[in-house]
Amino acid sequence: MAEPYKIVIGLEVHVQLLTKTKLFCGCLNKFGLPPNSATCPVCLGLPGALPVMNEHAFRLALRAAIALNCQIASHPGQVPGFTKWDRKNYYYPDLPKNFQISQYDLPFSHDGYLDINIGQASPGRQAGGEQTKRIGIIRAHLEEDAGKNLHDESGKGHDTLVDLNRTGTPLLEIVSHPDMNSPEEAIAYLEEIRLLLREIGVSDCEMQEGSLRCDANVNIHIPKADEPKGYVATPLVEVKNLNSFRGVGRAIAYEAKRHYDEFKADTKGTFRFGYMLKTTAGWDDAKGVTVVQRHKEEAADYRYFPEPDLVPIIVTAELIEAVKAETGELPSVQRNRLQKDYGLTAYDAQVLTAKGRPTVAYFEIVAESICDGKAASNRMSDLIYPALAERKEEITEFPIDAAAFAKFLKKAPTNSQDRRDVFKIMLEKGVSVEEAIGIAGIKELDESALRAAVCQAIAANPKSVADFKSGKTAAANKIKGEVMKANKGVPNDLVQRLLDEELARV
């Protein structure tokens, strides 16, 4: 590491779950509805309204926790699988109940991990050459989201508006250990979480729509021989309002540098651990700086107590098995399988898996059809991905399906420019590979098509065949001439060989 210190990062990630309705009422869980239209007495916190847990939300959260290798509600002194809801009390205009239903001391999942890719992924890296790092997960718990305050940002002092559509949306909070040591590792962690949760259908993880949000806890360790631990740790800063992966990386890099600058300028030792309070800061992406919001005296006192309106849950072994069965293949497992079954490099497997399950399914059909995983992967990179990007399409909408693409690969010219041209014509005109080759005016034919032409010519000339069979070998020249005429530019010796082979079978 170039810097004279170690960056230490822990991330808190909030993801909204992909349910039809909210966590404790029947209101729609949907982004972009007219303000305050998806509300009811329960999520508005009207007196007497009682919450009912959305079982599907719990199942989705369980799916995520299992995928994150978490223990499921395994708490000392409790029945295995026992978890409960707690009230977190605080006042805020976007929280009409004045409390949030969350989980405090007995979360439904804890002590997991996620392996992230930290290698410099490069196309040249071979299978098995990837570098992974294990990031510990402290806990993942389920809670309800708050509403949204819409502040007037014109600077004209208009009112702040409150939209309560988001109130009660199921939210999974995933808290990592401070196991990441660079902005790149933090981004790799977020990318892996997003891929994982999208693949298993837990969340769409759209950062712009707020369905994935992230706070970063950052400080640095500066080596110092006479300290008991051998280093000085700077006071923790929690950076909020991060709304892109790039923003997360920039905020962490900014904070680390600021910590070191302040540490160096700190002659009285006030910046050192124990002398300064934990700070909460916001990230100003446009200016590229963090802005200190408040110093935390101690953990805010939320007066947690068990939620009296909801019964505790006991997660059974049967439920865990059922959820495991519906989760499907995890990205980490898939990457290994693609390397093992199709001979892909770690890099290719990573690229493919990152594109999602429909793309992997497409690849597998192509690879099996042409019996060559590496070629299928390369041709998809050359042709399919750029076309999808240009057409702004998903693979499921792509006009050339996997079977048609496999057929194309079998019949297309070997020359890469010709192949590109034929592919383009197929795509633009919606024609078959044969027609596209014709339109492109490409003479190069693949052997099977040429063999078919030879067979046709044999069938059309029974007299020549009979003459040939009776020993007049020159009679075959008439058939060959016809094939050559109909397929201008094909190599003479190839036609001769195919003709010899086919005549031997007649």
Ligand SMILES: [Zn+2]
């Ligand atoms: Zn509601």
